[in-house]
Amino acid sequence: MGIAIIFGANGGIGQEFVKQALERYAVVFACSRPKKATPDSSKLPDIKTLDNGLVKVELNPHDEEQLQRFAQHVREQYGHVDLIINAIGILHDSKELQPEKKIEDFNLDNFIEMMTVNASATALIAKHFIKLLKQSDAQPAILASLSARVGSISDNRLGGWYSYRASKAALNQIIKTLSIEVARRNKNTAVIALHPGTTDTKLSKPFQQNVKPGKLFSPEYSVRKLFEIIDNLFLEDNGKFFAWDGSTIEW
Numbered sequence: 590m591g592i593a594i595i596f597g598a599n600g601g602i603g604q605e606f607v608k609q610a611l612e613r614y615a616v617v618f619a620c621s622r623p624k625k626a627t628p629d630s631s632k633l634p635d636i637k638t639l640d641n642g643l644v645k646v647e648l649n650p651h652d653e654e655q656l657q658r659f660a661q662h663v664r665e666q667y668g669h670v671d672l673i674i675n676a677i678g679i680l681h682d683s684k685e686l687q688p689e690k691k692i693e694d695f696n697l698d699n700f701i702e703m704m705t706v707n708a709s710a711t712a713l714i715a716k717h718f719i720k721l722l723k724q725s726d727a728q729p730a731i732l733a734s735l736s737a738r739v740g741s742i743s744d745n746r747l748g749g750w751y752s753y754r755a756s757k758a759a760l761n762q763i764i765k766t767l768s769i770e771v772a773r774r775n776k777n778t779a780v781i782a783l784h785p786g787t788t789d790t791k792l793s794k795p796f797q798q799n800v801k802p803g804k805l806f807s808p809e810y811s812v813r814k815l816f817e818i819i820d821n822l823f824l825e826d827n828g829k830f831f832a833w834d835g836s837t838i839e840w
């Protein structure tokens with residue numbers, strides 16, 4: 590029975606991943622942060638099974654106790670996971686966190702927040718789920734994290750966006766390092782980074798005016814293209830960084 594877990598399931602891309610995963614997997618865990626803070630964190634994660642294989646999970650992906658309890662739940666119920674997607678990410682917020690145009694805009698608190706949200710969540714998820722990543726059919730088990738082309742150091746021609754670029758470069762290094770470890774430990778697992786292309790979500794909204802016509806994708810299109818990669822992934826693809834069109838990006 591195919592089991593998928595989507596983190597960042599309330600985001601523009603994450604929501605669409607949940608929808609399209611339900612067409613492919615028997616059980617889809619849709620994980621997002623709790624809407625409001627709860628005083629009793631021992632009750633978390635909150636796990637609700639809905640129709641058609643959808644399971645809604647409220648957890649904080651940076652709370653290791655919650656991640657560990659969630660992993661334990663999945664282990665007890667199913668014993669394995671076929672696909673994990675991490676669609677968590679931040680580029681700006683409604684307050685002071687904005688991508689830097691110049692070095693004078695650099696702010697340590699914003700840098701730490703971007704690093705925490707964009708890079709560390711994948712490491713924490715991998716830490717608690719690596720032993721569960723086992724394929725249930727011929728395909729490899731997959732851990733895929735949404736990165737961004739701007740995280741590629743070799744592809745950096747425009748500059749700017751120091752913290753976002755650095756956090757996605759850090760994420761890419763975590764993915765690459767993890768791919769080497771899983772090649773040793775989980776013989777049939779592939780760990781990859783994905784660039785969705787500029788996609789019409791809350792994250793890209795303030796930066797859409799300079800996007801060339803036809804290059805702003807709907808979440809439906811981006812995720813359909815990313816699933817074409819995931820559905821056809823081979824074990825040899827472990828450790829690669831794919832763009833939405835199936836081409837590979839240099840780290």
Ligand SMILES: NC(=O)c1ccc[n+]([C@@H]2O[C@H](COP(=O)([O-])OP(=O)(O)OC[C@H]3O[C@@H](n4cnc5c(N)ncnc54)[C@H](OP(=O)(O)O)[C@@H]3O)[C@@H](O)[C@H]2O)c1
Pocket residue numbers: 596597598599600601602603621622623650676677678679706735736737738784785786787788789790791792793
């Ligand atoms: N959209 C694009 O053009 C584009 C391009 C390249 C790469 N990407 C990458 O694609 C991924 C998905 O982005 P999106 O466009 O779908 O953005 P989005 O609609 O803004 O969704 C962002 C997701 O990140 C989660 N998130 C934000 N801050 C968080 C925090 N502090 N702790 C935990 N979760 C947090 C949100 O969770 P809640 O729902 O719980 O708030 C939401 O699910 C990101 O990694 C982004 O960098 C997007």
